[in-house]
Amino acid sequence: MKYCFSGTGNSQWVADKLEGLIADKEDMFGMIFPVYAWGLPKVVEAYLKEHIEDIKRANYVYAVMTCGDDIGYADKILNDVLEGKLDAVFSVHMPNTYVCLPGFDVDKDEVAHRKAKETLSRLPEIAETIKRREKKTDVCRGGMPWIKTHVLRPLFNKYLLTDKYxxxxxxxxxxxxxxxxxxxxxxxxxxxxxxxxxxxxxxxxxxxxxxxxxxxxxxxxxxxxxxxxxxxxxx
Ligand SMILES: Cc1cc2nc3c(=O)[nH]c(=O)nc-3n(C[C@H](O)[C@H](O)[C@H](O)COP(=O)(O)O)c2cc1C
Missing domain, CATH: 3.30.70.20 (Alpha-Beta Plaits)
Incomplete structure (x- = not known):
């Protein structure tokens, strides 16, 4: 895996498990990171834009995104940032980390562990898909993905993506x-x-x-x- 960003450790945990299943070839570019507000964390977007020429040189580009529930059209945003170079993209469920609005909290321990266990059981298949260099989109968009990514996300980024609180x-x-x-x-x-x-x-x-x-x-x-x-x- 060439790039991993993890806020609280969920994505790092998935990256470590996946790396145990695939040894990326030099000409692949793999990445793992969490979904924020039905899109990419701004630090991830900045990194990918900065390294776009390296990524475009890769023969196979894949991404695994961790999320608490659903990703909206985050995969499409990613593919746009990657200038259409994304070959395979997966979303996997991990415990929720967003807690800053009423109604949002971390998962109960049993739910958190169930999500991690289910993700663990999906990883061998994801690894095989990557090893075969298949083109694939296997993501959980959830309901109203367009509204989430194109209406709620900009509002979130404008008013809530701040450290001032x-x-x-x-x-x-x-x-x-x-x-x-x-x-x-x-x-x-x-x-x-x-x-x-x-x-x-x-x-x-x-x-x-x-x-x-x-x-x-x-x-x-x-x-x-x-x-x-x-x-x-x-x-
Ligand atoms: C700012 C923020 C926004 C998030 N937005 C979403 C989202 O749109 N959809 C979702 O399913 N989970 C969302 N989550 C949950 C994370 O994607 C999920 O918990 C992820 O596994 C966290 O990974 P990490 O521990 O590597 O940071 C959000 C978390 C944060 C902190």
Whole structure:
């Protein structure tokens, strides 16, 4: 696999399992990442655009997208970004990580484990498809995919893809785990040891929220009492 982005670890877990099943040939370009708001995380889109010439040189391009429920037309957005080079695309279910709006929470433990187990059982077939270099689209679009990707997604990106609502509660122990863990290096600590989101390049992955050991990171009012995605799927 040439590229993996994972916010809270779901996509990394799938990437590790899939890599155990296929050794990519040099002329392939494989990628794994999560679906955000029925499209691509902005950091993924930026990476792919930056590396488009390398990707276009590959003889077989495949993508596996992890999602909590459904992807809308994220695969079509991806194919557009890849200038039509996508040969095979799969979506697999993993535990939900989006918790920032009312009604959205992490999955119950049993649901989370069921999703991971079902995904694990699909991976050998996905790996065989890739090894045979088949052209394939095997994704879960869900209902009203066009509205989700072309109406709700732009609204989400405009109003909710921001780090300005993050804060830590008084229980913060200043352990710096969020600072060190942010994949975009978008979190720092000021002189008073307050955690500060830099408003630079947050991609909305919520790693800071889910990985905080003390569970003191909040996003506005709606993450209060929401769960964290901290499952160990290998147990
Ligand atoms: C900002 C954000 C937006 C999301 N949007 C969707 C979505 O549109 N559809 C979906 O099924 N899951 C959505 N999810 C859930 C993630 O795609 C899913 O939990 C994924 O496996 C997370 O992978 P990761 O742990 O590698 O970041 C979203 C999660 C986040 C944080």
């Amino acid at each position: 993050f804060f830590t509660t008084k229980a913060c122990t200043h352990c710096k785990k969020c600072v060190k863990g942010c994949p975009l290096e978008n979190i720092t600590m000021d002189e008073q040891r307050n955690v500060v989101w830099k408003h630079e390049n947050c991609t909305g992955c919520l790693r800071c929220f889910h990985r905080c050991k003390e569970n003191v990171i909040q996003f506005g009012r709606f993450t209060k009492n929401k769960g964290q995605n901290i499952h160990d799927f290998d147990r």
